[in-house]
Amino acid sequence: MQKSNPIVLSSLVKTFPNGLVALDGVNLEIQEGEIFALLGPNGAGKTTLINIICGLSTKTSGDVKVDGLDIERHFREVRQLIGLVPQELYTDMFETVWDTVCFSRGLFGLPKDSPLVEKILNDLSLWSKRQEIMKNLSGGMKRRVLIAKALAHEPRILFLDEPTAGVDVELRQDMWELIRSYKKQKVTIILTTHFIDEAETLADRVGVINQGKLILVEDKISLMTKLGKKTLVIYLEERINKTANVISRFNLDVKNDGLELEYTFDENEEGTAISDLIRALAAEGIHFKTLETKKSSLEEIFLDLVVKKK
């Protein structure tokens, strides 16, 4: 039997009792060992998606498989594989760091393993805080404890719901290092974030979700190629005839009812395309007011996608 992807979602729908459709037919396959970044504005459905896979929320329809197993019928096997770091800092205020991490391991039916917990706490720079109660920890430390709890049963799939929300710059770098180190240990990681640069630095693939719909899933490399692209915007004096030769020759986008032309080119490529284009415009008697070049960032692609949908 061919090994199935760690997570496969098919036509996943979640409608809350109040009628709100939080997930609207999501299809997604997460690949073994990858870091997948799920981007989307507030209320897009990121947490809902994670909650369904992790058993905190029930799906309305569709299919969720983890390692080829149905998450409801095989909930024990499935949950054993998954570690979850929630978005909110949910903690038992009076538990010590050590106890709360050991408790997590126990919930997963595993025997006590002090050396492992010690290693996890050390990796997260929490060792010196092990006897501290949760109430006395800062927000960033609490987040790290939640990560430690999620790792205590050595999951193969790790969900990080906004791991760097409310975290300072330095800790953010640490967090990134940490996430990379888990990837090296062959852990499949799904993280959500609002920070585009986070997705850019960490992820192998990026998904964009908006209003419950997954509107883009792409390899980061190919997104980066898009990032390497620049757009030249030509503002015309008069509306262009849509059949003008230059449009098809340079593969131009006609915008603003024929008053703007957009030409996308690769900034890394040298060449004379732009001067050729300008000469061609002049030759066809098309006059322009001004020119502008734009660099399309992932942020823009993202905003473009999200705004277009609205």
Next chain:
Amino acid sequence: MKRFNYVGLLAIYKFELSRFKRTFWQSLVTPIITTMLFLLVFGNAIGERVGGISGVSYAAFIIPGLIMLTILNESLSNSSFGIYMPKFNGTIYEILSAPLSPYEIALGYVGAAASKSILLGLLILCTAIFFIDIPIQHPFLMFAFLIYISFVFSMIGFIIGIVSKSFDQLQFVPLLIITPLTFLGGAFYSIDMLPEIWRTATLLNPIIYIISTFRWSFLGVSPVSIYVSLGVITVIFLLSLTLIVIIFRTGYRVKT
């Protein structure tokens, strides 16, 4: 399918017990002191005038009632609080995402609350025996009833904790239903002492059967048939169990 996750169940159980340990004073000493006060006031001050009931002193008569008063309330509040807390502070995410079936989760909370009640009941009993001469006709059955009743009410508490949306609702059933019913259910008197019409009315109160059963294990006599009483308790048990099953089947107020 993997087997029963008893390690996970035990983790919840131990977590709950350590929560009790942290609040040792409130959770064990307070009910004991309260019971002693009841004994002092009702047993001595009033007991002198009442004289004996069912062949024992009034103070001895009310001890099983006092134990039940505490057990019922403690079982309800500990168990309901136990499951309400993680819902309230969000830490339930961890329990729901663990490879635990709902029944293992329920058993962890109910078992811990019941254990604490049983311990409390025995402590109250030991303290009472120290001051008052009380017969225990059926010690093993007494212990068995203590376990059974603690369990049943911890199950009810679990249900309350799951359906409650606020701390006030959590307190509602113990304070406004169980405590009055316990007082009216013969904790401090034998229903045989009531006029016929009130006696009949009292038989509608399920708590009367619980207290009668427990008191029977001490005194060997009961105003209602012990079998009927056990039947009523078992009906309550089965009803609670059914409710818990329904709650889990529908994911009601646990999962979003």
